[in-house]
Amino acid sequence: MKYLIFLFVPFLIFSQNNHTDKLYLIDGKEYPCTVTSLDDNKVSFLYLENRNESIIWDAVDKLEIENFGIVYQKAKGFNSDYDLVKNFVKERANKILSKKNKEELLINSEISKLNSDSPTAKKWSMGVLFVPYYLGEINQVIVDIYPPYVIVYNSVTNEINMEWFLNFSVTEQFSFIFDFSYNSDYYETKVIQSRFTNYDTTKYGVFDNKGIKKLNIHLGGKYYFFKKIPETVNIFALAGFGRQFAFAERSNVDLIQSPGSPISESNEAEYLENINSLWKLYLGFGAEYYLNNSLSIISQVRFLYSSSSGKLNKRYKDDYTTRTTSSEEKLSNWITRIGLGLNFYF
Numbered sequence: 001m002k003y004l005i006f007l008f009v010p011f012l013i014f015s016q017n018n019h020t021d022k023l024y025l026i027d028g029k030e031y032p033c034t035v036t037s038l039d040d041n042k043v044s045f046l047y048l049e050n051r052n053e054s055i056i057w058d059a060v061d062k063l064e065i066e067n068f069g070i071v072y073q074k075a076k077g078f079n080s081d082y083d084l085v086k087n088f089v090k091e092r093a094n095k096i097l098s099k100k101n102k103e104e105l106l107i108n109s110e111i112s113k114l115n116s117d118s119p120t121a122k123k124w125s126m127g128v129l130f131v132p133y134y135l136g137e138i139n140q141v142i143v144d145i146y147p148p149y150v151i152v153y154n155s156v157t158n159e160i161n162m163e164w165f166l167n168f169s170v171t172e173q174f175s176f177i178f179d180f181s182y183n184s185d186y187y188e189t190k191v192i193q194s195r196f197t198n199y200d201t202t203k204y205g206v207f208d209n210k211g212i213k214k215l216n217i218h219l220g221g222k223y224y225f226f227k228k229i230p231e232t233v234n235i236f237a238l239a240g241f242g243r244q245f246a247f248a249e250r251s252n253v254d255l256i257q258s259p260g261s262p263i264s265e266s267n268e269a270e271y272l273e274n275i276n277s278l279w280k281l282y283l284g285f286g287a288e289y290y291l292n293n294s295l296s297i298i299s300q301v302r303f304l305y306s307s308s309s310g311k312l313n314k315r316y317k318d319d320y321t322t323r324t325t326s327s328e329e330k331l332s333n334w335i336t337r338i339g340l341g342l343n344f345y346f
Contacts, residue, residue, distance in 0.1 A: 024062035036093040122345040129341035186211030205255030218242030246276035262318035275310035
């Protein structure tokens with residue numbers, strides 16, 4: 001921007017340049033000007049703010065040209081070579097016009113470069129969004145090993161997330177958004193226990209593990225209420241949908257088998273995947289401050305609705321009984337997510 005102002009300086013100086021010619025009219029008034037052409041009927045010249053003007057010879061008392069002095073007087077006519085003066089005026093006008101055109105082309109070129117480098121002209125942007133806080137309750141699911149049933153309870157857990165997003169601008173004020181995030185948790189325990197008495201020895205061992213990986217993908221649209229200009233704040237609205245894909249592993253294995261040990265089977269891993277694979281819809285708004293043509297700070301709030309369902313089947317068998325259990329759960333949540341991030345335009 002500073003460079004562009006520097007380019008404007010000579011153009012502004014030219015537009016306010018002191019004129020080197022002078023017109024004396026028959027009413028006694030004098031007008032500094034720059035004569036651009038002469039013909040048999042009139043004098044054409046540049047006057048205030050370089051406006052093109054002309055006046056008929058009958059209104060001219062005297063005419064003074066830059067290097068020639070007084071070249072015309074009403075009572076005597078031209079006292080200098082008319083063709084020489086006319087050619088001088090014409091060549092000078094061509095030089096002035098050429099210089100003006102070059103300066104305008106240079107300024108337009110720099111403006112074009114600035115426009116092509118502005119956030120508005122750049123189609124793509126990507127960034128990261130830090131989500132340190134959200135409002136709302138999340139349904140948590142616990143599956144008991146024995147007896148086989150499901151516990152669902154509400155909790156407020158302040159999960160901290162990092163999201164990566166990619167924007168593609170369709171117009172100056174509308175763009176598509178693609179973002180995703182990933183998180184996972186896993187635990188495993190291995191217990192071996194031996195008990196010795198005077199009568200016998202008992203050994204017990206179990207391996208228990210549970211892990212779940214969550215991949216969140218969203219696709220939406222963002223509408224800016226104003227054009228993107230560096231060093232300004234722009235507000236926007238956004239809406240979209242998404243899906244959380246869950247990948248689970250779950251096992252509970254007796255490490256030391258003994259005759260008559262009970263058998264417990266379930267589709268718990270499949271159930272955990274289904275109950276954590278959420279369909280999502282969201283609405284939101286935010287603001288973006290453009291630090292320069294390539295980098296901005298973004299802050300946004302999203303109101304996100306999600307739902308999922310899952311069916312758990314379990315079978316338990318020992319020497320005396322066989323027991324089967326089937327339970328189906330449907331969950332939904334409303335969450336408000338508040339995030340702050342950086343956006344890079346390219």
